[in-house]
Amino acid sequence: MGTVCPSPLAVLVLLFICLEASVASSSGVPLYKNPSATVEARVQDLLQRMTLEEKVGQMMQIERSVANPSIIQKNFVGSIISGGGSVPKDRASPTDWMDMVDGFQKAALSTRLGIPLMYGIDAVHGHNNVYGATIFPHNIGLGCTRDPDLARRIGEATALEVRGTGIQYVFAPCIAVCRSPSWGRCYESYSEDPDLVRKMTQIIVGLQGKPSKAGVPFVAGQHNVAATAKHYVGDGGTYHGIDENNTLSSFKSLVNIHMVGYFDAIAKGVSTIMASYSSWNGKKMHGNRFLISHVLKKQLGFKGFVISDWQGIDRMLSPPNLNYTYSVETGVNAGLDMIMIPFDYVTFHDDMIALVKSGYISTQRVNDAVRRILRVKFSMGLFEHPFADRSLTGMVGAQEHRELAREAVRKSLVLLKNGKSKNDPILPLSKHASKILVAGSHANDIGRQCGGWTITWQGQAGNITPGTTVLDAIKSTVHSSTQVVYEESPDTSFAKGKGFDYAIVVVGEEPYAEMLGDNTNLTIPDGGIRTIQNVCSSVKCVVVLISGRPLIVEPYLPLMNAFVAAWLPGTEGKGITDVLFGDYQFEGKLSRTWFKSASQLPMTVGDKYYDPLFPFGFGLTAMAVEGNGATVFGSSLPLLSIFIYLVGQILL
Ligand code: GLC
16 A cells, blocks of 8 residues: 555644644643634644543443542543433522533542533433423424424523533434334424424534534533534334334435434534434444444544443343443444443443553543534533532523424314314314313323423323423413312213303323333223213313324324324413413414324335325315314414304304
8 A cells, every 4th residue: 555645734734733732832821721722723632632541431421320539530530421310409589500510510620631511411301301491392293383493492492401500411312213202202203204203403503503614613601502413314214213222224215214313413513413222224323334434534534423322232132141242342333433332431431541541442432422512512612611600590491491392283273173173163262261171180280291201210100390281371371260170080970051152072091201102002092081081072172182293093083173282282281271262373383294094004104005104294274164174274373263253153
């Protein structure tokens, strides 16, 4: 092989870096501590000063519950994580969070080179681990808005709430393209359609700020956070939606369906990308060198860092942890840069040192990983601003964020039926009814309204965080003269002959996350069906479904006067009554196909055989009639539509 001569440009760059380094060192301050030096020069300067121990430390992300100052100092820990529900204390305040994060940071800064750590958390629909934070609709609902700028604004608000707790890094957005509603994480996916998912990656611009240059990891400042596009790649395409399972597909369809969102995320400067637990054609993504190092890093030019998923290394083999050393070697050599260990950092550390010293993992691979991590840390200003901005504590749950979440709820709801027969729409509901019934397990429950990934990993029913339930919202919307009767599980006689003008029935799924949400039945949980039957058989009713996905509803649809998909709306229940009572028009359009029965699945838009109950993109906008569900008026001109409706009533 001939000698390789560096290009003139490479020589110039190298000379420039050396010149910068010599200037800096003459002032006594190491170049990497000079904020006016270029990111690449600072990275290079710092990297060459680091020992193997310090480099391996940067590649480690450990859980806050095992972290303490001495562990951080001794192991040069580069990142700490709050797993779902891992909080400083129950109902911790923003200041409690900041004290914890800053405490860890002080330890990191006290190490020889003083490299600040990144604190990461799942802020996947607002700052959802934090009591009192604004909880936005989960992604399945946001996909129904088809509003990328709304996504951006939600990203901005979320970043402020995350910074309001001193945290600088979020494991969001999930840009999975969920192809089967059986998947327990389908609600974390904006859509079954890759193009709609691509549009919604605009949330990255909200979280990180508007990139100055396409394709370069970017965080605008201290009111923004480093984002994560996840889970690379094919997480939403597994066999029958089984979580962490196998995605069988050609490379072409893997790219066209599951990878295109990453093109946009990288162009928008996403700082990190998280590997998927799933496999592609039988090969674990966490060990897929071709897709991570060749396609993502080399061909797509991703310059940030790739982080493993939680114990993603352990789960590379079955049973998990079968051969941890082999998995570390395979994962790191595949291109994983930071490892979400998150507990047994001693084993990871010892394996890494041994694997590098024995040559099974090259110094070049370690340097590439650390270079990428440092690039993100320098580009987000972490060296200059390592500590929390204490002026931001009021951002958590701020009223303007709750108003934004209310807007997102309004825009995410999809009206699927309005009227049992022609020209008898029940929506919008009257605010001046004399007596109404509110019923159902999800009518007065914030926890159920928010779904998984809320306060705890799985989420849970109950009054888990401040917010407005549907019942609260109804009571504050109707006229003071309206009698509101609430009954969670009315029996068959409860509604009979009681003089209710109408009933609002709110039912749905119990909260779940990840594999615990995998479900092939896809039916409305029993209690919900009974409530629909018991109420709607004797009162005009609007059914509002709170769920992380479409469910089998066709058998019960004839009982309903109106049917609304509300998805997992979060804390701002008034967004639901805004449209139920006509203060705003329904504008949501299905981000997923609504099937008739589970036996039709998988069935997604574009399939040759496509026979849904409601097709992808369907949604009524104004007063409409049953049957084909076509809207009487394409545009939402409420006054015109109400005038024509009234004229119609008079003439008929
Ligand atoms: C979880 C999820 C991932 C999340 C991570 C940290 O298992 O797969 O989406 O970011 O662990 O909580």
